[in-house]
Amino acid sequence: MNKKAVITGGTGFVGSNLSRELLKQGWEVFIISQKEFGYKNIEDIKNKLNIFEYDGNIQKLINFFKDSKADVVFHLASVFISEHKTDDINLLIDSNLKFGTHILEAMKESNTELIINTGTSWQHYNNENYNPVCLYAATKESFEKLMEYYIQGENLRAITLKLFDTYGETDTRPKLINLLNKFSREKTQLDMSPGDQVIDLVHVDDVVNAFIQAYEYLSENKSVKNEEFAVSSGREIKLKELISIYEKVTGNKVLVNWGGRTYRKREVMNLWKNFKKLPKWECTISIEEGLKRMPN
Structure with missing residues (x-):
């Protein structure tokens, strides 16, 4: 059944x-x-x-x-x-x-x-x-x-x-990867925070x-x-590092104005680490592989 x-x-x-x-x-x-x-x-x-x-x-x-x-x-x-x-x-x-x-x-x-x-x-x-x-x-x-x-x-x-x-190929939300695609395609400047926050x-x-x-x-x-x-992917990446990875993997240049906007009131600068991992589950898709799958 x-x-x-x-x-x-x-x-x-x-x-x-x-x-x-x-x-x-x-x-x-x-x-x-x-x-x-x-x-x-x-x-x-x-x-x-x-x-x-x-x-x-x-x-x-x-x-x-x-x-x-x-x-x-x-x-x-x-x-x-x-x-x-x-x-x-x-x-x-x-x-x-x-x-x-x-x-x-x-x-x-x-x-x-x-x-x-x-x-x-x-x-x-x-x-x-x-x-x-x-x-x-x-x-x-x-x-x-x-x-x-x-x-x-x-x-x-x-x-x-x-x-x-x-993130993923079918994501239509105005999230970071989609914004990078949009601004690199349009060759317009993307205002971002100073970029020292860490993401997973x-x-x-x-x-x-x-x-x-x-x-x-x-x-x-x-x-x-x-x-x-x-x-969790098990990999912490600074926002600045992510932009570099994105440009290297996709070949697309992003015109980033670092510091063009301020950090949020409670920006997450350090990720949560004191967690348990789900038994038998592993993250199998690296950010590099995931970005290769994304439509440009």
Whole structure:
């Protein structure tokens, strides 16, 4: 019998790639979407997915879970805002806490036991046990605290994967690699910070494999109730170094104005290091190989 997965955030960058890989492996895939975000990232596989459009009605969500009878929930949906404004607070809370709690309640009501949750390395500013870089990171931590009740009180079992930076060929977000492609192609100047911050880039194929490995680990180890692991390439790269690697690999010159903008209020200058690695998972795609795959 085919395994069944519910994916939240299935129309996003990582979620769409996870959906594709699970379909390749013979899973039946259910995604929870919101119509306003569209289906651009999954047009090639949309007709192979079971799609539930969430409108905030928890009873409809519970019924969907009861019908789907999923083996696991991959919870990737969230709103990311690096520096929030006052008007962003409701969006962050509704998306990252309220919706997530609706998912947990639906799992409880449908006897769906396993969840692979998504956290962020930004929960660990200055490599501290908990020091959120921003309100987004604080909502990620808060959701883990909410999840603890359902683990202790309702017998859910969970793994949280804390992600560093992700990238890949199908990424349409205005993230760093895409910006480098854009500005090198247009031959326009890119204003950047002084460039001494350190980043950890993990290719989306490796990230997807981590989610699948996390499910297998949780499924096979019945004693695991709630654990967290980082999804790290194991390689720290200064922003200045990344630009050099990008130019060498792609042959594209980037006109960078170093110091053209200031660092963020809580720029991550040193990465989180005190983490556990997911058993049996390895990062297999180097930044050099990943950049070779990127469309120019």
